[in-house]
Every structure is written in structure tokens, then in C-alpha cells.
Amino acid sequence: MRNRERVLNLSLALFNQQGIAHVSTLQITTELEISPGNLYYHFRNKEDIAKALVQEFDQAVSRMRSEFSHQVNTLDDYPAFLLSLMTLLAQYRFVLRDLETLVLGEPDLKRCFGHLYNSLKALNQAMFDHLNHLDALSIEKEDQRFLADNSLMIAIGWINQLSMVNNTDEHTLILRQGVSRLVALVQPYLKLT
Amino acid sequence: MRNRERVLNLSLALFNQQGIAHVSTLQITTELEISPGNLYYHFRNKEDIAKALVQEFDQAVSRMRSEFSHQVNTLDDYPAFLLSLMTLLAQYRFVLRDLETLVLGEPDLKRCFGHLYNSLKALNQAMFDHLNHLDALSIEKEDQRFLADNSLMIAIGWINQLSMVNNTDEHTLILRQGVSRLVALVQPYLKLT
Amino acid sequence: MRNRERVLNLSLALFNQQGIAHVSTLQITTELEISPGNLYYHFRNKEDIAKALVQEFDQAVSRMRSEFSHQVNTLDDYPAFLLSLMTLLAQYRFVLRDLETLVLGEPDLKRCFGHLYNSLKALNQAMFDHLNHLDALSIEKEDQRFLADNSLMIAIGWINQLSMVNNTDEHTLILRQGVSRLVALVQPYLKLT
Amino acid sequence: MRNRERVLNLSLALFNQQGIAHVSTLQITTELEISPGNLYYHFRNKEDIAKALVQEFDQAVSRMRSEFSHQVNTLDDYPAFLLSLMTLLAQYRFVLRDLETLVLGEPDLKRCFGHLYNSLKALNQAMFDHLNHLDALSIEKEDQRFLADNSLMIAIGWINQLSMVNNTDEHTLILRQGVSRLVALVQPYLKLT
DNA sequence: AATGAATGAGGGTTCATTCAT
DNA sequence: GATGAATGAACCCTCATTCAT
Numbered sequence: 028m029r030n031r032e033r034v035l036n037l038s039l040a041l042f043n044q045q046g047i048a049h050v051s052t053l054q055i056t057t058e059l060e061i062s063p064g065n066l067y068y069h070f071r072n073k074e075d076i077a078k079a080l081v082q083e084f085d086q087a088v089s090r091m092r093s094e095f096s097h098q099v100n101t102l103d104d105y106p107a108f109l110l111s112l113m114t115l116l117a118q119y120r121f122v123l124r125d126l127e128t129l130v131l132g133e134p135d136l137k138r139c140f141g142h143l144y145n146s147l148k149a150l151n152q153a154m155f156d157h158l159n160h161l162d163a164l165s166i167e168k169e170d171q172r173f174l175a176d177n178s179l180m181i182a183i184g185w186i187n188q189l190s191m192v193n194n195t196d197e198h199t200l201i202l203r204q205g206v207s208r209l210v211a212l213v214q215p216y217l218k219l220t
Numbered sequence: 221m222r223n224r225e226r227v228l229n230l231s232l233a234l235f236n237q238q239g240i241a242h243v244s245t246l247q248i249t250t251e252l253e254i255s256p257g258n259l260y261y262h263f264r265n266k267e268d269i270a271k272a273l274v275q276e277f278d279q280a281v282s283r284m285r286s287e288f289s290h291q292v293n294t295l296d297d298y299p300a301f302l303l304s305l306m307t308l309l310a311q312y313r314f315v316l317r318d319l320e321t322l323v324l325g326e327p328d329l330k331r332c333f334g335h336l337y338n339s340l341k342a343l344n345q346a347m348f349d350h351l352n353h354l355d356a357l358s359i360e361k362e363d364q365r366f367l368a369d370n371s372l373m374i375a376i377g378w379i380n381q382l383s384m385v386n387n388t389d390e391h392t393l394i395l396r397q398g399v400s401r402l403v404a405l406v407q408p409y410l411k412l413t
Numbered sequence: 414m415r416n417r418e419r420v421l422n423l424s425l426a427l428f429n430q431q432g433i434a435h436v437s438t439l440q441i442t443t444e445l446e447i448s449p450g451n452l453y454y455h456f457r458n459k460e461d462i463a464k465a466l467v468q469e470f471d472q473a474v475s476r477m478r479s480e481f482s483h484q485v486n487t488l489d490d491y492p493a494f495l496l497s498l499m500t501l502l503a504q505y506r507f508v509l510r511d512l513e514t515l516v517l518g519e520p521d522l523k524r525c526f527g528h529l530y531n532s533l534k535a536l537n538q539a540m541f542d543h544l545n546h547l548d549a550l551s552i553e554k555e556d557q558r559f560l561a562d563n564s565l566m567i568a569i570g571w572i573n574q575l576s577m578v579n580n581t582d583e584h585t586l587i588l589r590q591g592v593s594r595l596v597a598l599v600q601p602y603l604k605l606t
Numbered sequence: 607m608r609n610r611e612r613v614l615n616l617s618l619a620l621f622n623q624q625g626i627a628h629v630s631t632l633q634i635t636t637e638l639e640i641s642p643g644n645l646y647y648h649f650r651n652k653e654d655i656a657k658a659l660v661q662e663f664d665q666a667v668s669r670m671r672s673e674f675s676h677q678v679n680t681l682d683d684y685p686a687f688l689l690s691l692m693t694l695l696a697q698y699r700f701v702l703r704d705l706e707t708l709v710l711g712e713p714d715l716k717r718c719f720g721h722l723y724n725s726l727k728a729l730n731q732a733m734f735d736h737l738n739h740l741d742a743l744s745i746e747k748e749d750q751r752f753l754a755d756n757s758l759m760i761a762i763g764w765i766n767q768l769s770m771v772n773n774t775d776e777h778t779l780i781l782r783q784g785v786s787r788l789v790a791l792v793q794p795y796l797k798l799t
Numbered sequence: 800a801a802t803g804a805a806t807g808a809g810g811g812t813t814c815a816t817t818c819a820t
Numbered sequence: 821g822a823t824g825a826a827t828g829a830a831c832c833c834t835c836a837t838t839c840a841t
Contacts, residue, residue: 029804030804030805045323045324046320046323046324048241048320049320049324051830051831051832052831052832052833053830053831053832061805061806062805062806062807063806063807063832063833063834064805064806064807064808064833064834064835065804065805065806067832067833067834067835068803068804068805068806069804072832072833073832073833124319124320125320126317126380126383126384127239127241127242127317127318127320129384130238130239130383130384131238131239131242170404170407173400173401173404174404176401177370177374177401177404177405179377180373180374180377180378181370181373181374181377183377184372184373184374184376184377185373187319190319190322190323191319191322191323207366208366208369208370208373211363211366211367211370212370212405214363215408215409216408223821223822244813244814244815245814245815245816246813246814246815254822254823255822255823255824256815256816256817256823256824257816257817257818257821257822257823257824258821258822258823260815260816260817261821261822262821265815265816266815266816416800416801431709431710432706432709432710434627434706435706435710437834437835437836438835438836438837439834439835439836447801447802448801448802448803449802449803449836449837449838450800450801450802450803450837450838450839451800451801451802453836453837453838454800454801455800458836458837459836459837510705510706511706512703512766512769512770513625513627513628513703513704513706515769515770516624516625516769516770517624517625517628556790556793559786559787559790560790562787563756563760563787563790563791565763566759566760566763566764567756567759567760567763569763570758570759570760570762570763571759573705576705576709577705577708577709593752594752594755594756597749597752597753597756598756598791600749601794601795602794608825609825609826630809630810630811631810631811631812632809632810632811640826640827641826641827641828642811642812642813642827642828643812643813643814643826643827643828643829644825644826644827646811646812646813646814647824647825647826647827648825651811651812652810652811652812
């Protein structure tokens, strides 16, 4: 049962670096020093590994959704929460980057992708609802929807910037820049107190 | 010389539909009813086709950049311009979607991608500079940079939405939705007149 | 000791449906909800299962051989006996169908196949000898040998027809058709009384 | 275009010796000293090779059907014709032996098999019709149908005997024995002249 | 008797690319 | 400009079998 997790861990790292398509099952098994058959004992095929990771991701997003109403009590908590969200997205960035697979992949994997996207949207919407509740924002219903859409896309877009940079040291810098943009997005709607 | 263009045209369509990696050179040659050798007479390799398309795209972006200061004279012209820009991005959407290739591709193709991204950023920046000049926006320098970044990401993000929908009829609808979000992004900074 | 029989029973069913080569040991163990190791505790390898079934079959044939001189007392008993024989062959039809394994299998399994074929031939020969004894046939020695050969091949050939039909309801029909042909084969040699 | 035929020739030999399933594409390409890709340039997959051979076989059977009414003018010509037919069947004996593939194969290959079987049945029926026409047989309609069925099964059954013998020298002997049985089958219905 | 993770050889197939004509 | 047969490396995956527990 150990090897299953080792495969997941390594696959996550390799998928993030190179993309699902460019990671071969042989590469995974060779680096882990296990037999190809062992990988296929734990997973039906390569997509099955991706599916498991997407589901892990999905659960983490859902967990974050249920936690954040406790963590964010004033507007000052918002940036810190965004950073932890962005950090999570960065951890599974191969998912957000690989639309090709999303479009053309097996229906099974496609469904998982779809579910994850909905989780992300839901989290985003809930976030703005909460901020509204805290009486931190002054914004109309329609505008809030647009804001939520834009917010998600900027978050994803900024995560994708990570993939263009090999140097891991710059990653935290980029994440902070992303957070800045997301904060700036809300700026105009802040309620003056 | 005819076949070169036919390859480019079909490749663009197929790349948009399926992604570079999922389009084989054999598929291209078969659909065009030409020989594989013929394709390789016109292009050094598959990436070479992609490169040519990226450059086409890049030039179209640059052309748009030089045109838009004539086309946009008041804020009312902005949405129409955005729509034509989005339409262009949609035409070459495989480029904006396929970060995998950008990350792992040959340095040659990578450079072309990079140049295109810079062109897009430049166009975006220039757009906001122009709007500022027209005295339509009231915005600080720093905020303007953030706005430009966000604007580009939302545009790209919305283009990627296209790829998740097979129905081509919905495409124009999605493009309009994208424009709405981009307009909404600027809304808070409009100068009241 | 229970599981050994369960493996044999399921294997027989699966071998008949799909052929030895297309049934994996994993399929057997999964359907029985036992571990692969358990299967290999009871059988040295997959062929060993087949061998056991062939031997079961062989014994059933031999038993039938010793019984039939009691069961067939007049020519009128012949069709009923043929039907019970055909039913037995149908039960183990994977054996009669799979000449590939016979040709290329391990010598051990090959020997079992060979022994079974001899049992079948012997049963057939004995059948005609008996009919002759009953004074039901008028046939020369040489013709009788040919008749026995032909009879066996038609029986096997008709059993193989079963495998081409998925619908189990038709099986009894096909068996009856086979019996008809076998009876027709003897028709010309009946003694007029 | 040469290699296509070489693949077909060698595959026929290997399929007859070892059965489709036990012949690997690598074995074929290695023995022919061509690349695996070359084989897949000429054939879509391994079954495609088998399909081509079955169709070859089918055509040969059909050709024989149209020829035999010229070749068989008296009953004395019958054995010679049977021998040439048996020789043809022997040439493609892997087809008649491999019911496993017939049962479980792709629908495409299955259809080809089915067509071939019909051709064989048609040839057989036509044969007996012709003999009847020549006024060589005295047989009733119903009996003739049974005779035709039995004849085909004996022919196939005897061809399968070939596969159990490695020594190629014995093959002609076995073929002759098969012919003898087939002739013996008709014996009882000969018209006395 | 039984488990189940692990092995590893082997097989079918794809595809970008070359090159003689 | 164009053809199309040929290459060969690479990949995904299967499955009979083993063995420590």
C-alpha cells in the first residue's frame, strides 16, 4: 500500500513539471525502482493516476471551502487566505494547465475535471458571499458574479505563470504577485469605513 | 507553394480542435490527400508548423496594436474593439491553451511563444495607456499595471472556455460573455463625466 | 479443499465461454473472491487447471463407455444415447474446440488431450461394434472404421457449432440437430427387418 | 508493395504452425528483417493480416466453386476434386482451427469468418447438386442436406488432424485419408449402373 | 489454507521523420 | 514539388507467477 502513495507523490511532481502526456509510466516506475506491473496493480492506467490526483485536489478544495469562513473574519484575513488557496492550486497546477486532456480525455477523467472546476467556482462564490456578509464589500449581485468569474480566471492564469518558470525559488514571489492582483481586483468595491 | 498554405490552414483548425500533441502529421497529410514527404518538404518538422502559426498570430496581434488607436476614439468603441481582439485570440486559441508545449517544447518554439506573449502584454498596456490619454479612466500608474495583467489573463481564460465547448454556435455567446467581464473590470475606474 | 472445486467449476464455465487463452487467472480469482495465491496453492499453473478438467472429461467418457452396452439394447435406444453423449461433449466443449493449445501446449497437457481423444475414439468404435453385435447393422469391417471416424468428427464438429451461438436456449436445438446427422450417417447401413 | 505480400506469406505459414495468438508481430517483422512500423504501414493491426488471409481463402473457395462443374463430369472425377479442395483447406488450416478467435474476435474479423463459412457451405451444397444432376446419386432432398452438412464437418475435422502432426510428410497421407472418408460418406447413395 | 503486493518479460501499436525515386 | 514505403524508438499495458506473511 506504500507504493501506491509513492506513485501518487512522484506522479504529482512529474505531472507538474512535464505534463501528464510527457510522463511515461516507465519513467515513474524506474524512478521509484518498482516494476511496471506494480504500478498497474495499483492503478488501472495512467489516467487513473491523474484521476486520483484530481480527486485529492478536489477534496482539498472542498476542505478549504468549509474552513475559510472560520479563517476569514475581517478583510485583513483575505490576503492570507488567498495565499493559502493559491498555494494549494500551485501544488496541483498540472490540472489547471492541461486543458488538452480535459477536452480530449476519457469521459471518466473529464467528469473528475468538471467536478473540480465546479468546486473551485463554488469556493469562489462562497468567498465573495462571505465577504459581503462581513459587510466588507459594497457590490451589486450581478457585479459580484462577474467578480467571482474574473477572480477564478486570474487565479488560474497566475498559477499557469508558475509553469513557465523553472526556478522554484521564484514561485513564492509569483504566488504573492498573484495574490496582489486578486486583492487589487476587489479594491474598487471595498466599503469605506 | 499552394500546399504549404493548405497545411497551415488545416493544422490551425486541427490544433484548435485537438491540440498539437493529438494531431499527427499523418492525419494532416491524409486529410489533405498529400504525401507525408510533401509536408516535410514544406516544414522541417511538426513544431515548425506550429511555429509558423504562432508567428502568423503574433503578426496579427501587432497589426491590431497599431490599428486600435485609430479605431478606439471614445470609450464607447472599447467593447467592439475587445470583441474583435477576442475573436482573433479565438482563431489561434490552441496557442493560448497549450502551456505544456510552451514549457517543454524546443527552445525555438518557446521563443516564438514568448514573443507572442510579450506582444499581447504590450497591446494590453498600450490599450490602457490610450484609454487614459482619452481621459476616459481615472487610475493610478500601479493600478493600471495590475489592471492590464488581469485583463490579459481574463481574456485568455475566457478563450480557453471555448475549448471546453464543442458546439460552435455557443462560441459567439462565450466571446460576448468574455467581453462583458473585461468591460466590468474597467467599470470601477471610469471617469464620471 | 472447497476452493479447488470452485476454481474448477468456474474455470470450466469460463473456458467454454471464452477459451483458455482468453481467461486470466486473475479473472477466475476475482470472480471467486479469492486471492491469486490461493489459486496457485491448489494448482501449479493455469494449464494445470485445464489438465484437471480434461481428466474429469476423460473419466466421464470412460464411464459412459462402460455404461452404454447396458443402456443400448435395441437400435431405438441409439438416439437417446447419442444425445447424452453429445450433452457430455457440450459440457467440456472448450477441450474439443481448442486445438491451438493442443498443438502448442506443454507436453503434459498434450498427453492428456491425446488420451482423451483416444478414449473418444474407443467409445465410438465400441459403439459400432455393439450395434453390430445387436445385429442392427450390416456393414463391412473397413466401412465400419470409416464410419466410426466420421461419426466422431461430426459429433465434435457439431459441438463446435455451439460455440458460435451465444444464446444458450438454442443449444439443445443444436444438440438435437447433431444427433439427427449422426443418426442419418448410420441410416444407409441399417439392416432391414 | 513487395513487403505486404511477404508479410502475408510468412503470416500464413506461422499462423498455420502456431495459431494467430501465438504469433507476435515482432516475430513476423524480425523473420522478414523489416521494421515493426513497416508491418503497421501495410496493415492496421494483427487481425488485419488475418482478415486479409481469410479473404484470400474465401476468394479461392469461390473460384473453386465456379470451376468444379467443369472439372467434375463423372463420379470418377470426384475424388480428385475433393483432394484439390482438401489441399486448399489445408493451406489455410489456421482459419478452420481457430474457433476461439471466431467466437471472441473483433466483429470485423468475425464477419469475414462468417462469410467464408457460408462460401464453404455453398460450395458443398453445389457439389452435391451437381452430382445429383450428373445422375450419379440417388438421394432425397432432406438426406442430401444432411449429407452436405456432414461432408463439410468431416472435411474440416480432417484438416484439423493435420495440425496435430508436425511432420509435413504425413500431410499428404492424411489428406488422402480424409478424401477416403468423404468418398465413403457418399458410397451408400451411389446409383448402381 | 489463504492473502495480496510485487515481479518482469513480452506484446501490440503509434508516429515523427527519412530518403530513394 | 511530390510520392510513399520504410525506419525505429518509445509507449502503454497484460498476465502468469512468486513469496513473504
